[in-house]
Amino acid sequence: MSKIEAEIVKKPKEDTLVKRIARTLVACAALYVFITLLFTLGDLLQMVGQNKDSRNMEYGKARYEQVISEGVPEFYYVYSAEEMAENAELKEVKLFYFPAPSGDTEKFAVVLPGGGYFECNTEKVAFPTAAKLNELGYSAFVLQYRYGTAAKNGAPYAPVQDLGTALQYIFRHAGNTAGKFFNVDTENYAIYGFSAGGNLAGLFGSKELGYARYGLPKPGSLTLVYPWININEDIPLTGNPWQEAVQGVSQLIGNYFLLGSLSPTEYQKLAVCVQNHVTPDYPKTYIVHGDNDFVVPYETNSMVMVKALQQNNVQNVLQIAPGANHGFGLGIGTSAEGWVEKSVEFWLS
Secondary structure (H helix, E strand, C coil), rough: HHHHHHHHHHHHHHHHHHHHHHHHHHHHHHHHHHHHHHHHHHHHHHHHHHHHHCCCHHHHHHHHHHHHHHCCCCCEEEECCHHHHHHHHHHHHHEEEECCCCCEEEEEEEECCCCCCCCCHHHHHHHHHHHHHHHCCCCEEEEEEECCCHHHHCCHHHHHHHHHHHHHHHHHHHHCCCCCEEEEEEEEEEEECCCCHHHHHHCCCCCCCCCCCCCCCCCCCCCEEEECCCCCCCCCCCCCCCHHHHHHHHHHHHHHHHHHHCCCCCHHHHHCCCHHHHHCCCCCEEEEECCCCCCCCCCHHHHHHHHHHHHHHCCCCEEEEEEEEECCCCCCCCCCCHHHHHHHHHCCC
């Protein structure tokens, strides 16, 4: 057999070996992807199961129905009829009032739902928190801000504008005299924000984007619950491509619905990250976050915020809830349970 004939005979065997190696590598990669998918689905199922019990939505709904039965309107529009006629999206902005049960003039908090800026989980976590604040003796407001389409329709930072307008509305109508239908004390008010609502609360705590722009006093306290602080973080390599994909998609959604762009400028990307707005006169801040949160990991969000607060000597508390996942609301039955009481104590300290 000639040398050429020998090479022809040997080549198919070599090709077969290469194909076997390639198939093995593909199979290993597929197995790895499948296993990490199972881990991700496990975390997702744990989160869904946790939230079903921990939020206590019935408690919030019952309190809301009670205040309606006592004559409180279902909600208030914070924009004028003229403004809403000019821009129909402003009708989406609704303010729900949960007055203190005592009937006395009490301090108030505004509660901001989460939802990644593409939805607003008003009844899931905000109503129960408002009800809990009532139970502790304080008035509360829940703000349904614009979400989903506002930014891409030419209104970047629309939720921040809605919060500023809502607080202006509360301040105009605070008191118990004629024409003052919110019986609240405007001194030392607090803002509570969940997830994307935590981002919104954090941005409003800055002079540049928040309270000062709307002629309002600085909040007495911010409470940020599993807050989405660092929207445009460098996504850490966790070894789980599915969880990394969740965070990547979240970034795209946040930028799109808050800024109106899937490819914002570097300045815009930095501007929606709350830690970049912390200064020495930033409001004191209470943070609670679960250490099993794969949607908004505490290491790249709350820990980043705490570092910024500490560097600027701003009073802060970080409560890490072992085993808790994203979206726990009141945290009933989790290690986060009782955080509302602790945050109120911090607010009034």
